[in-house]
Amino acid sequence: MTNGNEMQPLLEVKDLQALLPTHRGLVKAVDRVSLRLQRGKTLGIVGESGCGKSMLARAIMGLLPTGSIVSSQSIVTFDGRNLVGMKKAQLRQIIGREIAMVFQDPMTSLNPVMKVGRQIAEVISYHLKEGKRTARKRAVALLDLVGIPMADQRADQYPHQLSGGLRQRVAIAIALACEPKLLIADEPTTALDVTVQATILDLLASLQQEKRMAMILITHDFGVVAGRTDETAVMVAGQIVEYAATGDLFRQMRMPYTRALMAAIPRLANRPHTKLRTINGQPPDMVDLPLGCRFASRCWKAQPLCRGKEPALKRINGRGHKLACWYPLESGKNA
Ligand SMILES: Nc1ncnc2c1ncn2[C@@H]1O[C@H](COP(=O)(O)OP(=O)(O)O)[C@@H](O)[C@H]1O
Ligand code: SF4
Ligand SMILES: [Mg+2]
Numbered sequence: 341m342t343n344g345n346e347m348q349p350l351l352e353v354k355d356l357q358a359l360l361p362t363h364r365g366l367v368k369a370v371d372r373v374s375l376r377l378q379r380g381k382t383l384g385i386v387g388e389s390g391c392g393k394s395m396l397a398r399a400i401m402g403l404l405p406t407g408s409i410v411s412s413q414s415i416v417t418f419d420g421r422n423l424v425g426m427k428k429a430q431l432r433q434i435i436g437r438e439i440a441m442v443f444q445d446p447m448t449s450l451n452p453v454m455k456v457g458r459q460i461a462e463v464i465s466y467h468l469k470e471g472k473r474t475a476r477k478r479a480v481a482l483l484d485l486v487g488i489p490m491a492d493q494r495a496d497q498y499p500h501q502l503s504g505g506l507r508q509r510v511a512i513a514i515a516l517a518c519e520p521k522l523l524i525a526d527e528p529t530t531a532l533d534v535t536v537q538a539t540i541l542d543l544l545a546s547l548q549q550e551k552r553m554a555m556i557l558i559t560h561d562f563g564v565v566a567g568r569t570d571e572t573a574v575m576v577a578g579q580i581v582e583y584a585a586t587g588d589l590f591r592q593m594r595m596p597y598t599r600a601l602m603a604a605i606p607r608l609a610n611r612p613h614t615k616l617r618t619i620n621g622q623p624p625d626m627v628d629l630p631l632g633c634r635f636a637s638r639c640w641k642a643q644p645l646c647r648g649k650e651p652a653l654k655r656i657n658g659r660g661h662k663l664a665c666w667y668p669l670e671s672g673k674n675a
Contacts, residue, residue, distance in 0.1 A: 357411040369395035371578035384565030387575030440515035457495025505536035
């Protein structure tokens with residue numbers, strides 16, 4: 341069922357703000373985030389660990405931890421409907437069916453004591469009201485689609501009988517079971533062996549094209565979005581600070597933080613023996629955020645203005661490149 345106009349973005353997030361309670365106070369995990377995603381397109385969300393990527397995904401789906409507060413101006417329009425404030429029962433019809441999710445650890449979405457084929461079949465029966473036999477047939481077809489050999493036999497195995505890579509393929513099969521319009525993949529390969537990572541990412545990309553799904557690919561590793569996403573949003577401490585077509589971002593990133601993240605891309609040749617490179621210094625305290633730019637304490641270009649006033653996210657060219665920085669890197673020079 342499509343409620344929205346085909347010309348409208350499938351997903352439009354405006355000023356989304358989510359506050360999470362902790363014993364130290366409220367964490368502004370998602371702070372006035374806006375983004376758009378067209379049908380069939382892929383958006384990468386990149387940022388350091390703890391910057392709010394997972395909470396952004398959960399805020400979009402209305403699945404935040406208990407006690408979280410979503411501010412009243414937040415709007416999440418999905419296929420013509422605002423998901424913010426939607427009744428739980430109505431949301432349940434959308435999540436898992438129209439919007440599906442793949443997590444870093446496949447075991448979070450798999451039931452350890454149920455055969456994998458049955459787990460997929462149950463999703464199909466629940467959402468699509470199919471009978472047992474049809475659901476089983478579709479489950480096996482899905483296992484085959486995600487590249488699991490001998491799908492018929494594998495369907496009768498339990499998650500612990502499968503390797504990490506196969507388990508993630510099963511999780512992808514569950515996510516695809518109802519042909520969602522949007523797939524959110526949250527660090528889908530971070531927990532996997534390095535040799536399996538690229539195959540899973542390529543699988544997601546080809547399925548996404550084949551099914552014309554929109555996809556949000558969340559990662560801390562710029563290497564993951566390269567060549568696999570149409571647009572990329574870069575996050576620091578709950579906010580988007582740079583947003584551009586992925587090719588433009590790789591050619592001419594303008595935000596110092598983006599460059600620092602890019603420099604931290606783990607090189608395949610280095611892994612797995614070298615430690616993951618991270619940006620020097622600590623990200624800001626999410627309970628007590630600084631007044632100005634949230635990267636200022638670690639930025640080599642920081643000036644007094646950066647510490648005194650928050651730079652707003654502004655469009656800098658006709659191609660939709662957006663940036664929140666007082667002293668951006670020079671265009672084309674990356675200096
Ligand atoms: N259940 C929770 N309750 C309160 N705060 C949380 C919870 N989960 C995460 N946070 C905080 O929210 C912020 C964003 O976390 P998260 O979205 O998980 O980051 P990322 O996915 O980018 O690593 C972090 O500061 C984290 O400490
Ligand atoms: S606003 Fe200032 S501190 Fe922040 S990234 Fe830009 S130059 Fe660096
Ligand atoms: Mg996360």
